[in-house]
Amino acid sequence: MKIQFVRNATIVLHYADKKFLIDPFLSDKGAMPPFPNTANQHLANPTVDLSTSINEIIDVDAVIVTHLHPDHFDDKAKEVLPKEIGIFAQNKEDVEVIKGEGFQNVFSLEEESSFENVTLSRTDGKHGAGEILKQTGKVSGIAFSHPNEKTLYVAGDTLFNEDVQEAIQKHKPDIIVVNAGAAQFLEGGPITMTKENVVETYQEAPDATIIAVHMESLNHCLLTRNELKQFIKEKDLLNKVLIPDDGQTLSF
Numbered sequence: 001m002k003i004q005f006v007r008n009a010t011i012v013l014h015y016a017d018k019k020f021l022i023d024p025f026l027s028d029k030g031a032m033p034p035f036p037n038t039a040n041q042h043l044a045n046p047t048v049d050l051s052t053s054i055n056e057i058i059d060v061d062a063v064i065v066t067h068l069h070p071d072h073f074d075d076k077a078k079e080v081l082p083k084e085i086g087i088f089a090q091n092k093e094d095v096e097v098i099k100g101e102g103f104q105n106v107f108s109l110e111e112e113s114s115f116e117n118v119t120l121s122r123t124d125g126k127h128g129a130g131e132i133l134k135q136t137g138k139v140s141g142i143a144f145s146h147p148n149e150k151t152l153y154v155a156g157d158t159l160f161n162e163d164v165q166e167a168i169q170k171h172k173p174d175i176i177v178v179n180a181g182a183a184q185f186l187e188g189g190p191i192t193m194t195k196e197n198v199v200e201t202y203q204e205a206p207d208a209t210i211i212a213v214h215m216e217s218l219n220h221c222l223l224t225r226n227e228l229k230q231f232i233k234e235k236d237l238l239n240k241v242l243i244p245d246d247g248q249t250l251s252f
Helices: 075-080 092-099 130-136 162-171 195-204 225-234
Strands: 002-007 010-015 018-022 062-065 086-089 105-108 113-115 118-124 140-145 152-154 175-179 209-213 249-251
Touching: 002 209, 010 152, 086 092, 086 113, 092 105, 118 162, 140 162, 152 162, 162 195, 175 195, 195 209, 195 225
Parallel strands: 018 062, 062 086, 086 105, 152 175, 175 209
Antiparallel strands: 002 010, 002 249, 010 018, 113 118, 118 140, 140 152
16 A cells, blocks of 8 residues: 555555556646635645646546545536546535536445545544534545555545544554545634644554544645644654645554
């Protein structure tokens, strides 16, 4: 398994001799406005450039879209991805939206799926807590499994909660990718994992390697890599919680 962290939640995953593109967010730096009703309104999104060329990023066998927020499936991705490429979406509603963009081979992950002998299992998540969920909507994660690979769980845009606990208990992942950044609006709490959530994920799966991404690329993500690294260091977890840079590839 090789996991290349492109930017934000965008990943190129080499798994069982296949390549998956997860949550393609391919816009040029500053091409999108800041998220409304958030801090740092002087920062346009994304706040950093892509770490890898688009042609390299989209040279994959299949695409997975955990949900349709523009930092996970943006207009640039819709423009440059081949219309015939296989795309897996979280449910039938998202499938129809993606088909409406001209994509021909779009499949729902509502039930366990497979791609070339790789088992794809949708997991639940909550993109915040309380009233904010009315705005953030339905989100998912995904677990990858194959007899010759470690099990990978990509949690998606969720806080640490009972959904994450259930996914860990069910799939027993060896590697867990969490979307940190503590993104939030001016009102309501965080909608992606805080530094405390990252540690809670480790505590739920102490035998797994935790990888924290989704930082330093959006105006409303307030948790930085340095802050998370310092917190992890204080917890003596630097060997269990990894914080990759954009463009970095980790192998397992």
